[in-house]
Each structure stands twice: as C-alpha cells, then as structure tokens.
Amino acid sequence: MAHAETISLFDGAIIRRAALDSIAKLNPITLMRNPVIFFTEVISALTSFVAAEDALKHQPYGFPLVIAIWLWLTVLFATFAEAVAEGRGRARAESLKRARSETMAKLLIDPRDRVIFKPTPAPDLRQGDIVLVEAGDIIPSDGEVIEGVASVNESAVTGESAPVVREAGGDRSAVTGGTHLVSDWLVVRITADAGSTFLDRMIALVEGAERRKTPNEIALNILLAGLTLIFLIAVVTLVGFGHYAGTSFSIPVLAALLVCLIPTTIGGLLSAIGIAGMDRLVRFNVVATSGRAVEAAGDVDALLLDKTGTITFGNRMASGFYPASGVAERDLAEACALASLGDDTPEGRSILALARERYSIAPQRPEGAAIIPFSANTRMSGVDFAGHSYRKGAVDSVLASLGTQADAVFSEAVARIGRAGSTPLAVAANGRVLGLIELKDIVKPGIKERFSALRSMGIRTVMVTGDNRVTAAAIAAEAGVDDYIAEATPQNKLDYIRKVQGEGRLVAMCGDGTNDAPALAQADVGVAMQTGTQAAREAGNMVDLDSDPTKLIEIVEIGKQLLITRGALTTFSIANDISKYFAILPAIFVTTYPQLAALNVMQLRTPESAILSAVIFNALIIVALVPLALRGVKFRPIGAAALLKRNLLVYGLGGIVAPFAGIKLIDMALGAFNIFS
Numbered sequence: 001m002a003h004a005e006t007i008s009l010f011d012g013a014i015i016r017r018a019a020l021d022s023i024a025k026l027n028p029i030t031l032m033r034n035p036v037i038f039f040t041e042v043i044s045a046l047t048s049f050v051a052a053e054d055a056l057k058h059q060p061y062g063f064p065l066v067i068a069i070w071l072w073l074t075v076l077f078a079t080f081a082e083a084v085a086e087g088r089g090r091a092r093a094e095s096l097k098r099a100r101s102e103t104m105a106k107l108l109i110d111p112r113d114r115v116i117f118k119p120t121p122a123p124d125l126r127q128g129d130i131v132l133v134e135a136g137d138i139i140p141s142d143g144e145v146i147e148g149v150a151s152v153n154e155s156a157v158t159g160e161s162a163p164v165v166r167e168a169g170g171d172r173s174a175v176t177g178g179t180h181l182v183s184d185w186l187v188v189r190i191t192a193d194a195g196s197t198f199l200d201r202m203i204a205l206v207e208g209a210e211r212r213k214t215p216n217e218i219a220l221n222i223l224l225a226g227l228t229l230i231f232l233i234a235v236v237t238l239v240g241f242g243h244y245a246g247t248s249f250s251i252p253v254l255a256a257l258l259v260c261l262i263p264t265t266i267g268g269l270l271s272a273i274g275i276a277g278m279d280r281l282v283r284f285n286v287v288a289t290s291g292r293a294v295e296a297a298g299d300v301d302a303l304l305l306d307k308t309g310t311i312t313f314g315n316r317m318a319s320g321f322y323p324a325s326g327v328a329e330r331d332l333a334e335a336c337a338l339a340s341l342g343d344d345t346p347e348g349r350s351i352l353a354l355a356r357e358r359y360s361i362a363p364q365r366p367e368g369a370a371i372i373p374f375s376a377n378t379r380m381s382g383v384d385f386a387g388h389s390y391r392k393g394a395v396d397s398v399l400a401s402l403g404t405q406a407d408a409v410f411s412e413a414v415a416r417i418g419r420a421g422s423t424p425l426a427v428a429a430n431g432r433v434l435g436l437i438e439l440k441d442i443v444k445p446g447i448k449e450r451f452s453a454l455r456s457m458g459i460r461t462v463m464v465t466g467d468n469r470v471t472a473a474a475i476a477a478e479a480g481v482d483d484y485i486a487e488a489t490p491q492n493k494l495d496y497i498r499k500v501q502g503e504g505r506l507v508a509m510c511g512d513g514t515n516d517a518p519a520l521a522q523a524d525v526g527v528a529m530q531t532g533t534q535a536a537r538e539a540g541n542m543v544d545l546d547s548d549p550t551k552l553i554e555i556v557e558i559g560k561q562l563l564i565t566r567g568a569l570t571t572f573s574i575a576n577d578i579s580k581y582f583a584i585l586p587a588i589f590v591t592t593y594p595q596l597a598a599l600n601v602m603q604l605r606t607p608e609s610a611i612l613s614a615v616i617f618n619a620l621i622i623v624a625l626v627p628l629a630l631r632g633v634k635f636r637p638i639g640a641a642a643l644l645k646r647n648l649l650v651y652g653l654g655g656i657v658a659p660f661a662g663i664k665l666i667d668m669a670l671g672a673f674n675i676f677s
C-alpha cells in the first residue's frame with residue numbers, strides 16, 4: 001500500500017482548488033443533478049431579487065440581504081463539499097499520471113522475429129499490436145504476454161516494489177502499461193488502445209470523471225426531492241394560514257423557513273460521501289469501477305473464491321512423478337514431457353522442467369504434431385502425432401475421456417497427493433493411464449484468520465475450484481473456508497452465483513483466471529486479482545492491486561461504512577428540522593399570537609435574529625460535517641440491529657440537540673455585535 005500516500009483532510013492546495021471549483025459548480029445546469037441544492041439555489045436567486053429591491057428602496061444592509069447571502073453560502077458550502085471530495089481523488093490521479101509512460105515501444109513487424117522492431121511512441125499503439133519488452137524497458141501499454149517469462153516491477157501502479165512474475169499461457173499473463181521489466185524479455189500483444197488503458201481508467205476513476213449515481217443514491221435523491229416538495233407545500237399552506245390570521249410573511253422569511261426545513265445537510269453531502277468511499281478503497285489499493293459495487297460490498301452475504309492463484313500463490317509446480325503399476329518412472333516422465341510439449345501454461349512448463357532435471361528428457365516437437373491446448377472446460381491438454389496420442393489433466397477428466405476406471409493403487413496415489421493439498425494430474429499415452437504428476441501449491445499465509453474475521457461479519461466463504469475433491473478438501477481445511485465446490489467448470493461457478501443471487505443474497509467473487517471472468521462479471525462484487533489475466537480484470541468491478549483475496553474484509557468494511565455514513569447523516573439532517581421549527585415558527589408568529597412566545601424555548605433575542613441564526617446554522621452544519629462525510633462514520637462489528645440503535649441515538653438525538661445549542665450560540669454571537677437586536 002505504499003503509493004496510497006495519505007492525503008490530509010485539510011490539504012491547503014486541495015482546499016484552495018475546491019473553493020474555486022465550488023463556484024463553478026453553481027452552474028444551475030450541472031447543479032440540477034442534486035435536486036435539494038438546486039432548489040436551494042432557486043430560492044436564493046429569488047430572495048436575492050427581493051433583497052436587491054429592499055437594499056435600493058430601504059436600507060443597504062437589511063434583513064433580506066443578509067438572508068440572501070447566507071442562502072447562497074448554503075449552496076456554496078454544498079458544492080464545496082463535493083469539490084473537496086473530488087480534489088482528494090485528483091491529487092491521487094496526479095501521482096498516477098506520472099507513471100503514464102510516454103515511452104517508445106518496440107513494435108515487432110513479424111512476431112516470430114525478435115530482432116527487427118520499429119520504435120513506435122506508446123500512444124500510437126493499437127489493440128493487437130505485438131511488441132517486444134526487454135529488461136529495463138517500461139511496458140508501453142496493457143497487454144497479454146504471448147511469449148517469455150520475466151519479472152516485472154509494478155510499483156508505479158500497485159505501490160508494491162517486489163517484482164512479480166509475468167509469463168505466457170497461465171493466469172499471470174497480463175501486463176500493465178507504465179510498469180517496468182526488471183529482467184529477461186517478453187513478447188506482448190497489446191490489448192488496449194491509447195486512452196483506455198488500466199492506468200487511464202484508474203486516473204479517470206479517482207478523478208471522479210466517470211462517477212455515476214448509484215441506484216441507492218438515486219433513490220435517496222428521489223426521497224429528498226419528495227421531502228422538499230412536501231415542505232414547499234407546507235410553507236405555501238402556511239402563507240394561506242397566515243393570510244387568514246391577518247399576518248403576511250415576507251419572501252426572505254419564507255425562503256429562510258423553507259431552506260431550513262428541506263434536507264440541505266444530506267443533500268449537500270450525499271455525493272461527497274460516495275466519492276469518499278471510492279477514495280478510501282483506493283487507499284487500500286483497490287480500484288473500484290462502480291460505486292454500486294462498493295455499496296453492494298457493504299451487504300455481501302457470500303464470498304466465492306477461486307483456489308489456485310487466489311487462495312494459494314498459484315505457481316503450481318510439478319514436484320513428482322508417480323507411475324501406475326507396471327510402468328517405469330522414466331517412461332512416465334517421458335510421456336509427461338511429450339504430453340506437455342505444446343502446453344504453454346506454467347504447469348506445462350514446470351512438467352517439462354522436472355523431466356529434464358530428473359531424467360534429462362527434453363523431447364523435440366515432432367513434425368506435424370497436433371497440440372491440444374489446456375482448456376478449463378476439458379481440464380486436459382496434450383498432443384497427437386504419428387498415430388500417438390498423449391494426454392494429461394484432471395484425473396476424473398482423463399479417466400472419463402478414456403472410458404476407464406482407476407484401480408485401487410492408482411486411486412490411493414491420487415488421494416495421497418490430494419490430501420497433501422497438491423493437484424494430481426493423470427497422464428495417458430495411447431489410451432493407457434501411465435501414472436500421475438503431482439503439482440504443488442502453497443496456501444497464502446494468514447488466510448485462515450482473515451476468513452474467520454469474514455465469518456464473524458456474517459459472510460460465508462466458499463472455495464470453487466476446477467481441482468479434484470480431495471485436493472479441494474485439503475486446501476479448504478487449510479484455508480478455513482466454510483464450504484467448497486470441486487471439479488467446477490466456468491459454467492458451474494456462474495450457476496452457483498446465480499443460485500445464491502436467486503435466494504436474494506449478494507455475492508462477492510474473487511478470482512484471477514480467464515475461466516473466472518464470467519463469474520466475476522455475474523457477481524455483485526467481482527474482485528479481480530491484479531496478478532490475474534486481462535479478461536478477469538475487465539470482467540470484475542474491482543481490481544485488487546495487492547492480489548489479496550482477504551482484502552474483501554476491508555472492501556466490506558468500506559462498503560458498510562459508506563452505507564452507515566449515508567444513513568447517519570440522513571438521520572441527522574432530518575432530525576435537525578425539529579429544533580429549527582422551534583427557532584423559526586415562534587419567531588414568525590409571535591406578533592400575531594404572542595402566546596407562541598412560550599415556544600421560544602431557546603430564548604432567542606428577536607424574531608430576525610432567530611431566523612437568521614437558524615439559516616446560518618443550517619449553512620455551517622454542512623461545512624462542519626464535511627470531515628465526517630469524507631472520513632466516514634466508524635464501522636463497528638456489533639451486528640446490524642445494535643448498530644442501527646446506536647446510530648439512531650447518536651445521530652438522531654444529536655441531530656435534535658445540536659441545533660438548539662448551535663442556534664442559541666449564533667444568536668448570542670449576533671447579539672454581541674448588536675446585529676438585529
């Protein structure tokens with residue numbers, strides 16, 4: 001999380017820029033997106049006309065003018081809140097922009113020839129171009145490794161400076177533009193046009209340029225607009241009532257009353273809360289492409305995880321050959337090597353390496369060989385040549401394809417490998433099973449404790465893997481997941497998510513492979529590992545730059561915090577009304593009904609001062625709550641009901657009490673300067 005440099009809540013440069021931006025945001029056309037504040041702007045404009053007339057005819061600094069100024073300030077404070085939230089993201093975007101490379105790419109004219117290349121500026125690269133990247137080079141754009149193995153320093157994007165391995169064929173084939181190659185070379189097929197690379201999208205996201213209102217925000221906005229309308233009707237009714245009672249109210253008084261009653265506090269802070277949530281994720285090195293996903297994370301019931309590369313480190317390496325009865329180990333090793341000849345996955349390469357190391361077997365690819373590449377659906381790979389056929393793959397898949405069954409010795413060997421948490425691959429030559437390969441993998445450390453933390457948050461963890469049952473069970477036990485599904489195809493993963501969603505629950509999925517992409521796209525929260533494939537990273541709605549599946553804990557906390565903050569400030573905003581009533585209503589009726597003076601519980605000095613104090617409080621409270629909106633209300637894992645009770649108490653009761661104190665103080669301060677005495 002190194003690049004997540006903390007930006008102070010009150011960074012001077014951000015505040016100055018936000019002050020300017022908040023004025024630009026007064027443009028009514030853009031402000032219309034926020035109905036409550038737009039309405040406040042209309043009221044402010046109307047009051048300004050009255051105030052101008054009053055200032056010309058009567059006194060230059062009269063009550064209408066002061067009210068008009070504070071109504072404008074209310075609008076300005078609301079746009080300021082949004083501008084500050086955006087400014088923090090912008091500061092982060094600046095540091096990312098520095099990573100955007102203006103490098104020259106080595107464009108290969110003929111991908112088979114790694115010697116002749118044409119130097120091409122990175123921005124001129126198009127999807128499908130093939131480039132060579134050598135040690136010391138900056139990777140010019142996003143792409144997929146089609147040849148080579150190399151270590152890459154991705155700190156420009158992830159902040160993590162330990163190099164990561166990038167290689168052709170497997171789940172670690174994606175490279176990101178702006179990162180740089182530390183060793184060896186790679187041939188990369190470019191997968192993004194200039195302007196739409198991962199870095200470009202990340203910059204646009206943190207700048208807030210791509211922010212759209214979430215369905216929840218739209219719903220809340222509709223509710224707030226409805227409340228505004230109700231208060232408008234109430235105030236109009238009041239005018240009629242006053243008329244009947246022989247009182248008439250001036251426009252500034254009515255405007256003040258109306259703006260105090262409509263939910264300006266939450267209206268002004270709503271978008272800042274959403275932006276801040278996304279921003280908090282970035283600080284945890286998670287890039288969310290949709291605000292909706294962040295909200296969904298707050299309510300997730302189940303988390304699905306891929307095994308290899310997500311729960312385990314994912315560098316599955318061949319570690320042993322286990323021949324079937326009557327087969328020599330060397331013959332098995334040779335068959336394994338032949339079956340892996342065209343297999344460009346890390347698993348395939350590790351098998352060739354082990355055969356070379358143990359038996360110096362290094363077969364050449366025979367003339368006219370037909371390569372059968374690995375697919376997540378068949379769960380096998382192999383080669384056919386000169387009437388021979390070699391296959392290797394998941395044990396059940398290989399046996400099923402041959403129509404044979406395993407004998408007891410073989411089954412025991414499969415189980416033994418599985419119990420160790422390794423993956424057994426069955427190997428067959430010309431229809432006969434010759435034995436097994438063991439692929440070793442390691443569970444990421446600390447994962448068990450983190451999963452138990454998820455459990456205490458009420459989230460079920462389910463591992464879904466293409467691997468066999470025994471291995472799945474062993475890894476599931478080691479990692480401490482609640483449940484697992486073995487021998488799963490991409491379709492199974494998708495079906496499982498749909499089933500859980502069908503029960504009305506929200507599902508998160510963490511994965512890294514191309515075969516996880518459909519599931520990542522279907523999940524409500526799809527977290528792709530940065531180490532994963534391009535397809536996975538595009539299908540999900542979040543990318544974890546640290547490739548840590550247990551990061552979901554932080555993601556869920558941030559989602560919950562976002563929902564709680566919004567709820568708390570809505571409660572606060574609406575609770576405020578009660579005390580503003582007590583400030584304003586006695587003030588405007590006191591001449592007609594002197595008995596109402598009894599309602600003046602705050603003992604405010606004069607009607608004008610009471611009304612102005614309420615308006616000033618109403619404006620200042622927006623600014624006062626900006627830090628809370630940006631930082632978020634602290635999330636405590638104490639259960640939904642307890643949390644609701646606590647927040648109602650703090651923000652509901654606080655919302656009623658705070659304005660009494662605030663308005664009284666402002667009234668006293670005005671008195672100290674003899675204003676509207």
Ligand SMILES: Nc1ncnc2c1ncn2[C@@H]1O[C@H](COP(=O)(O)OP(=O)(O)OP(=O)(O)O)[C@@H](O)[C@H]1O
Binds near residue numbers: 376464489
């Ligand atoms: N290169 C390969 N050749 C043949 N078979 C393979 C190869 N790689 C993996 N397999 C087999 O296919 C199974 C499914 O692999 P895949 O990578 O699709 O799993 P997955 O569904 O992504 O689940 P996970 O990543 O959790 O293991 C593996 O468990 C293994 O038995």
Ligand SMILES: [K+]
Binds near residue numbers: 259260262264265618
């Ligand atoms: K208000």
Ligand SMILES: [Mg+2]
Binds near residue numbers: 171309512513
């Ligand atoms: Mg996988």
